[in-house]
Amino acid sequence: MDQDLSRQLAERVHTAQAAGMPLRIAAGNTKAWLGRPVEGETLDVAGHRGIVGYEPTELVLTARAGTPLSEIEAALAEAGQCLAFEPPHFGDAATLGGSVACNLSGPARPYAGACRDFVLGTRIINGRGEVLRFGGEVMKNVAGYDLSRLMAGAQGTLGVILEVSLKVLPRPAAEQTLALEMDAAAAIRQFNAWAARPLPITAACHDGERVRVRLSGAEAALRAARRKLGGEVVADAEAFWRSVREQSHAFFNGSGALWRLSLPPATPVDPILLQFIDWGGAQRWVYSEPPPWEAAAAAGGHATRWRAGCHAPSPSGGEGRGGGAVFQPLPEGLMALHRRVKRSLDPAGILNPGRLYPEL
Amino acid sequence: MSESGTSPAVHARRSDLVRGLLALLPAESVLHEPEDLRPYECDGLSAYRRLPMVVALPSTPEQVQAVMRLAHRLRVPVVARGAGTGLSGGALPLEDGLLLSLAKMKSILAIDPVARTARVQPGVRNLAISEAARPHGLYYAPDPSSQIACTIGGNVAENSGGVHCLKYGLTVHNVLKLEVVTVEGERLTLGADALDAPGYDLLALMTGSEGLLAVVVEATVRLLPTPERAQVLLAAYDDVACAGAAVGAIIAAGIIPAGLEMMDNPAIRAAEAFVHADYPVEAAAILLCELDGTNEEVSEQVMRVRELLLQSGATEVRTARDEAERALFWKGRKAAFPAVGRLSPDYYCMDGTIPRRRLPEVLERIEALSKAYGLPVANVFHAGDGNLHPLILYDANRPGELERTEELGGRILELCVEVGGTITGEHGVGMEKINQMCVQFRPAELEQFHAVKAAFDPEGLLNPGKAVPTLHRCAEFGAMHVHGGQLKFPDIPRF
Numbered sequence: 098m099d100q101d102l103s104r105q106l107a108e109r110v111h112t113a114q115a116a117g118m119p120l121r122i123a124a125g126n127t128k129a130w131l132g133r134p135v136e137g138e139t140l141d142v143a144g145h146r147g148i149v150g151y152e153p154t155e156l157v158l159t160a161r162a163g164t165p166l167s168e169i170e171a172a173l174a175e176a177g178q179c180l181a182f183e184p185p186h187f188g189d190a191a192t193l194g195g196s197v198a199c200n201l202s203g204p205a206r207p208y209a210g211a212c213r214d215f216v217l218g219t220r221i222i223n224g225r226g227e228v229l230r231f232g233g234e235v236m237k238n239v240a241g242y243d244l245s246r247l248m249a250g251a252q253g254t255l256g257v258i259l260e261v262s263l264k265v266l267p268r269p270a271a272e273q274t275l276a277l278e279m280d281a282a283a284a285i286r287q288f289n290a291w292a293a294r295p296l297p298i299t300a301a302c303h304d305g306e307r308v309r310v311r312l313s314g315a316e317a318a319l320r321a322a323r324r325k326l327g328g329e330v331v332a333d334a335e336a337f338w339r340s341v342r343e344q345s346h347a348f349f350n351g352s353g354a355l356w357r358l359s360l361p362p363a364t365p366v367d368p369i370l371l372q373f374i375d376w377g378g379a380q381r382w383v384y385s386e387p388p389p390w391e392a393a394a395a396a397g398g399h400a401t402r403w404r405a406g407c408h409a410p411s412p413s414g415g416e417g418r419g420g421g422a423v424f425q426p427l428p429e430g431l432m433a434l435h436r437r438v439k440r441s442l443d444p445a446g447i448l449n450p451g452r453l454y455p456e457l
Numbered sequence: 458m459s460e461s462g463t464s465p466a467v468h469a470r471r472s473d474l475v476r477g478l479l480a481l482l483p484a485e486s487v488l489h490e491p492e493d494l495r496p497y498e499c500d501g502l503s504a505y506r507r508l509p510m511v512v513a514l515p516s517t518p519e520q521v522q523a524v525m526r527l528a529h530r531l532r533v534p535v536v537a538r539g540a541g542t543g544l545s546g547g548a549l550p551l552e553d554g555l556l557l558s559l560a561k562m563k564s565i566l567a568i569d570p571v572a573r574t575a576r577v578q579p580g581v582r583n584l585a586i587s588e589a590a591r592p593h594g595l596y597y598a599p600d601p602s603s604q605i606a607c608t609i610g611g612n613v614a615e616n617s618g619g620v621h622c623l624k625y626g627l628t629v630h631n632v633l634k635l636e637v638v639t640v641e642g643e644r645l646t647l648g649a650d651a652l653d654a655p656g657y658d659l660l661a662l663m664t665g666s667e668g669l670l671a672v673v674v675e676a677t678v679r680l681l682p683t684p685e686r687a688q689v690l691l692a693a694y695d696d697v698a699c700a701g702a703a704v705g706a707i708i709a710a711g712i713i714p715a716g717l718e719m720m721d722n723p724a725i726r727a728a729e730a731f732v733h734a735d736y737p738v739e740a741a742a743i744l745l746c747e748l749d750g751t752n753e754e755v756s757e758q759v760m761r762v763r764e765l766l767l768q769s770g771a772t773e774v775r776t777a778r779d780e781a782e783r784a785l786f787w788k789g790r791k792a793a794f795p796a797v798g799r800l801s802p803d804y805y806c807m808d809g810t811i812p813r814r815r816l817p818e819v820l821e822r823i824e825a826l827s828k829a830y831g832l833p834v835a836n837v838f839h840a841g842d843g844n845l846h847p848l849i850l851y852d853a854n855r856p857g858e859l860e861r862t863e864e865l866g867g868r869i870l871e872l873c874v875e876v877g878g879t880i881t882g883e884h885g886v887g888m889e890k891i892n893q894m895c896v897q898f899r900p901a902e903l904e905q906f907h908a909v910k911a912a913f914d915p916e917g918l919l920n921p922g923k924a925v926p927t928l929h930r931c932a933e934f935g936a937m938h939v940h941g942g943q944l945k946f947p948d949i950p951r952f
């Protein structure tokens with residue numbers, strides 16, 4: 098099943114750029130909805146798969162973009178290791194390439210780092226159809242600009258990701274999740290106070306009624322931390338955090354327009370909005386019909402339209418799911434720079450055009 | 458190298474620039490007399506020296522913008538400079554260029570103990586951030602050995618690391634937001650006070666870009682709680698390979714030490730002679746392993762690591778009894794560069810990274826190269842993350858020795874690439890490793906770097922000639938390697 102399709106894929110991109118034919122890059126199709134719709138011929142990278150290198154004592158794993166995330170996580174688990182940023186899958190077919198392209202990270206993000214923090218190197222196809230390698234398989238590397246990390250979150254608009262080298266970490270010796278009743282405002286205060294103390298916290302969220310906080314580390318450390326934090330031990334903690342990560346938690350079943358707010362962690366809560374607070378206060382999910390662009394920006398953060406409401410107008414006029422922009426509008430000067438960066442990697446504008454912004 | 462002012466063209470440009478700058482900055486912030494320029498002629502890589510045409514010392518972001526607009530209008534190239542501790546010639550001035558020193562911008566603008574961030578000007582010293590955060594029980598994690606002097610602007614430009622970066626990450630993992638000024642004088646915000654920002658990750662792209670893409674005028678960094686406890690172990694080995702294997706064993710056991718450093722015998726002897734840390738001077742290598750976290754976690758890990766070190770063949774394992782002894786264990790390591798510097802008139806610090814498992818082989822081959830070139834090498838190693846600092850001892854006053862040293866250094870870096878590593882882990886390419894970039898990257902990759910540079914700086918006015926070689930230069934460098942008859946040292950074996 099493992100196969101290297103680099104050459105074929107690069108040829109496709111090369112031909113497409115000569116013809117000015119836009120390409121819609123896809124693999125597992127689990128995150129196609131995240132972003133604006135892309136018109137173009139499908140470039141399927143799912144077949145380009147396989148773990149090409151994994152040396153547990155080096156803490157590095159290298160795999161082709163089409164490799165299923167589940168395959169990678171299974172290989173890591175066998176060696177007692179993990180992807181510490183806990184990537185959401187959003188479906189069984191989720192691949193490494195798609196996860197990195199979307200830079201998605203789970204509940205551990207504020208404590209362990211984001212997907213982009215674990216990217217050590219990439220092999221990509223740029224918009225000219227050239228196969229290029231940036232970064233490498235070592236922890237520290239400042240040779241050349243960091244175009245590997247730039248791929249994380251670019252959603253395929255700057256290059257077709259062929260291969261990624263990730264830093265991996267040992268799984269914690271033990272984990273325990275505690276539940277504490279409090280309101281959202283108190284939870285925000287508590288999250289920030291905890292994070293300023295040396296506690297072994299690796300996740301903290303508030304579902305509207307109670308806080309769940311996960312501790313990871315040596316058994317003795319967990320016991321000591323539990324004494325400081327109080328609360329009840331949560332029985333099915335792993336399932337709970339999976340439901341937060343995969344958005345199968347009941348909160349996400351709502352029918353309105355769902356927004357992701359990425360905010361400074363101490364931002365006061367909006368008492369009107371129904372919300373789920375994750376990332377120790379830094380990521381908040383809200384249902385809101387009007388786009389919360391201004392409020393998010395005023396707080397020093399940004400908003401993403403995660404899902405349009407069921408009754409919203411159908412995607413027409415190229416304005417994304419349910420109409421309107423998906424990603425927070427960028428200031429003019431910054432957008433101009435984005436356009437130049439895009440052109441430097443994809444001069445013909447054929448890679449996932451418009452997926453992030455109409456201009457890119 | 459020619460002194461500034463020798464050519465009439467440079468002379469005319471200088472007067473235009475100085476006149477323009479004096480309209481923007483107080484007179485004491487504009488330097489153009491040779492004796493005033495002298496302190497700026499080199500960075501930490503003192504083998505490369507050049508006087509800048511003019512030095513400007515702005516004190517606000519607005520002044521930086523105004524200076525950049527002026528330089529852009531006059532098409533004068535600009536080199537940014539922090540503390541000048543860089544080790545790759547990144548801040549080496551241009552004789553027809555403006556040196557933009559950020560040294561006056563050294564205010565800590567805000568410490569937010571609740572959101573755990575510090576907002577600082579670019580000239581703030583790395584250690585000053587941790588000092589300001591300490592009353593809140595917080596600190597800034599990346600800790601380069603130069604932290605008392607180097608600036609956050611320089612740290613961002615080099616993506617600097619420290620002895621704790623295996624666990625706590627490099628600069629790129631600890632910066633949230635940058636205010637930058639482009640070559641045209643435009644001010645942009647990259648990143649955010651939140652954990653991510655919309656659009657491309659230009660914050661990551663800026664980090665490690667060696668002053669080629671924009672000038673950092675403000676940084677917001679993440680602060681972490683000071684660990685409850687830190688404990689350090691020192692293990693001695695009579696075989697470097699065993700010490701290397703011990704590192705793998707600790708990580709395989711699921712332990713990520715806060716710091717994991719190795720020194721070879723020449724480095725141990727030098728450090729011991731310098732700071733008297735009571736290092737075992739007969740050992741082939743020592744490992745320093747720091748564990749931090751909660752009290753309970755550290756107690757448990759110290760026991761396990763001690764066992765692992767003994768199992769891996771350590772001839773001796775010491776655990777620091779108290780904070781004073783912990784500081785002493787580290788003192789030798791932190792002073793390793795200057796300590797080695799005392800052994801010879803000059804030393805040259807290399808910065809390759811390798812997959813850790815290749816360490817014994819790489820050290821062996823470095824030793825063979827050292828013998829072949831007749832230049833002693835001491836090795837200091839961020840063992841946890843595979844970042845090797847071979848220190849080549851030489852005497853610049855001996856004719857040809859600097860050139861031989863540079864060639865030996867280049868060969869060591871090429872060796873790092875050959876075993877799957879990189880030519881620079883944290884010091885940057887700068888002027889120094891520009892030829893080795895041709896070894897690590899193929900022409901299409903270098904062209905891509907140039908295209909990205911042009912997206913920020915189409916005319917190539919920011920720190921030109923550094924970090925990314927032209928293909929032309931690579932062709933010339935390649936020719937030197939290929940044409941056997943023209944090799945500078947044909948008698949030296951090539952691996």
Ligand SMILES: Cc1cc2nc3c(=O)[nH]c(=O)nc-3n(C[C@H](O)[C@H](O)[C@H](O)COP(=O)(O)OP(=O)(O)OC[C@H]3O[C@@H](n4cnc5c(N)ncnc54)[C@H](O)[C@@H]3O)c2cc1C
Nearest residue numbers: 539540541542543547601602608610611614617618668673
């Ligand atoms: C004894 C010694 C020990 C060292 N130990 C370490 C170590 O452990 N880890 C490590 O990573 N490094 C280490 N270094 C290297 C050096 O200290 C770092 O690279 C440091 O980050 C440089 O900071 P600086 O302020 O001195 O920058 P400078 O040397 O002044 O400049 C370095 C580069 O940054 C650019 N630059 C500076 N300021 C800005 C700005 N505001 N905006 C844009 N570009 C800018 C310059 O143009 C140049 O390219 C060491 C150096 C010495 C001398």
